[in-house]
Amino acid sequence: MLLISGLKLNSLTFRISFLFAITAIILLAGTGTFLYKFLEQELMKRDHEELIGKVDLFRHQLTKINSIGQIVTAPGLFRDVIIGHPHLRLALLDEQGNTLMSSSDWKPPAELLANSISIDTEPSRATMLMPTLDQPYHAIAAWGALGDSRVNRVLIVLALNVDEAQSLLVRYKRTLLTTLFFSVIAATTLAFIIVRRGLRPLRIMAETASDISASHLQKRLGVADAPEELRELAGAFNAMLGRLYNSFARLSDFSSDIAHELRTPINNLMGQTQVILSRTRNAEEYRTVLESNLDEYERLARMIREMLFLAKADNAQEPLHAEPVDLKTELDKISEFYQMAADENDIKIITSGSGSITADRILLQRAVGNLVSNAVHHSPPNSEVHADIILNVTSVELRVSNQGPGISTEHIDRVFDRFYRINSKRQSDSGAGLGLALVKSIMQLHGGHVSVESEINKITTFTLHFPIADPAVVR
Ligand SMILES: Nc1ncnc2c1ncn2[C@@H]1O[C@H](COP(=O)(O)OP(=O)(O)OP(=O)(O)O)[C@@H](O)[C@H]1O
Ligand SMILES: [Mg+2]
Incomplete structure (x- = not known):
């Protein structure tokens, strides 16, 4: 039988602790995954809302100017919007794809330009792009119209560095896994201690039961202090011991009874035979004693026959x-x-x-x-x-x-x-x-x-x- 530091693998303690550990793993892992997903969604939502807000702002700013030249000559109108946002990259492009203005001379990749949304499309989380750049970015490319006309258009490209959010998520995941690991160990250890304590009455019962032998059949399991679930078992076990004790007592009475029952007739037979042999007798006297002996033999034979029948009937051997x-x-x-x-x-x-x-x-x-x-x-x-x-x-x-x-x-x-x-x-x-x-x-x-x-x-x-x-x- 396999042992883990004294704990048997097929023991009740091991099984319950094991099941408890599995339950704890499933519950904690489930909760952890849910919280992780929730945080990931919240962070993404926050970033996307920031980008959507900025596009709306840029589109609004564009309505205030009438020519593309104004963007080049007065870029502050737009650049100010992203000041204080080091994680944000901005580029404004004309219809031909020429950069009118950009933060830190950023050149947006072609995949962003190819997936731009039209003037009439509202920016939303569905229109978000995830370009392959040197760092993880969430981006959006949206056309905006100058002044009142819908003729002069400018492409607004915005990209937000989400590296910080992602590394936060990585740290969160690591902490979660470490917590999970230690929680499972703590839960299993606690379960083991609780189960061992809970099953102590069962061990005490087993110890008492192992002390009971043929010569100690009057010993009984403690029913009063046994927990409710074990009381019935202890009661049934005690009743069984009672029956065993009675059968055992009857069996030993039976053996001594047999000895007694056989002793008397055999002593009689012996006594009579000794007396008759003590001196020479005539044929009549021998005959009388032998006849009396025959009665005794018949009694004995009947008794032995009956005992044999009872023994066979007990073992269901009697056809x-x-x-x-x-x-x-x-x-x-x-x-x-x-x-x-x-x-x-x-x-x-x-x-x-x-x-x-x-x-x-x-x-x-x-x-x-x-x-x-x-x-x-x-x-x-x-x-x-x-x-x-x-x-x-x-x-x-x-x-x-x-x-x-x-x-x-x-x-x-x-x-x-x-x-x-x-x-x-x-x-x-x-x-x-x-x-x-x-x-x-x-x-x-x-x-x-x-x-x-x-x-x-x-x-x-x-x-x-x-x-x-x-x-x-x-x-
Ligand atoms: N009808 C009865 N009235 C009163 N006592 C009885 C009656 N039948 C049995 N007993 C009592 O029960 C005892 C047991 O009876 P049981 O028939 O087993 O033994 P037994 O008659 O003494 O011997 P055996 O039947 O082996 O020759 C008897 O000794 C007798 O005292
Ligand atoms: Mg009788």
Whole structure:
């Protein structure tokens, strides 16, 4: 990356300063050019007006005399007009081109004589000539009539040295360019300082952000003292950090949970095996222990299977075999399956509603099965578990509700977390706490979601929301 004394060319500071410098150059150059042109025009106008005034004066003087001879004999009448005007050259010529009078023996060049204006033409800026002489001159050649007659004519030739005006313009241009150069440097430097100061909060934010690492995720960017434009960005960044922090905390909880969950059954297995090996046993005793071990192995295998499913679902690696599924049929199959366990406590599973959706049948069975299993598990004896299908305009809902202890608000947000059980003690009849996490993942894979409502010691309802792409297709 290119650097100019520590300033990166693709930095915001450089870009803004550069744009500011370009703007300053355009504005200052534009103003300078305008002023230069204005001055040039004004100077020229002043010179031309002087020449026009003099021609008018000479024409007037000529009307006062009657013969050309008077010009030769009394040249003072005309010469006095240009006295005190060292930059002005004058020549009066007769019709044949003979010089009747001239200042400093000036001989006007032929190009001036060729472009003279007639008696009737008023001198104006349009009739000005710019002859090629030793120095820059603006000139005019105009015929004037003697006395009242229009017969005797005299050519008035006047030339004004504009060298001084031109050198003034040259000096002005030089000063203008020097001023422009230093103004642009000053403007760019100021812009650079202002932009650097203006962007300081951004640098502070970047420094804070670079200090944030996995072990310092609780650090936040200062929002209160950030300028208005950056406040939204800082807020969004902080919110992102908050989410990262939560995910990170859950991830590390998850790892320690896995360790805990695996430790207990493995310790049990080890303990039982050590005891059984401590002395010789008969075949029956070995059989009993091996059977008990098998239960534990099955629990472990199920847990590992579920964890694997969750990990794959997280990375969207779990394939979805979507097919049209008749919800009522599936619900009846599931309730029939769990009715056997429910019968032990005289719990009745009642299904209602109908509808079909496009879903992965196996995953759907798993999700609904987990909800019904939980409902049966938490229902008091002699109660009912309801599983209802409800059709909405844009979604199909599958509600599983049961009476029971309910879930308090402190737990309700966390029941879908992995390994989260309200009664945290690991009991032989309790699950691993992965059931609802699986339900949540399955619903996410289907583009839907799961929600829960619960009243303590009353009804707890878990609802699966399946979105419908084309509501007309479903019914
Ligand atoms: N219908 C319900 N009524 C009251 N509490 C419930 C209900 N369903 C779930 N819970 C609470 O939510 C916790 C998490 O449920 P989840 O299904 O994830 O785990 P689990 O049933 O304990 O174990 P697993 O499903 O893995 O065998 C449960 O431990 C239970 O305390
Ligand atoms: Mg469960």
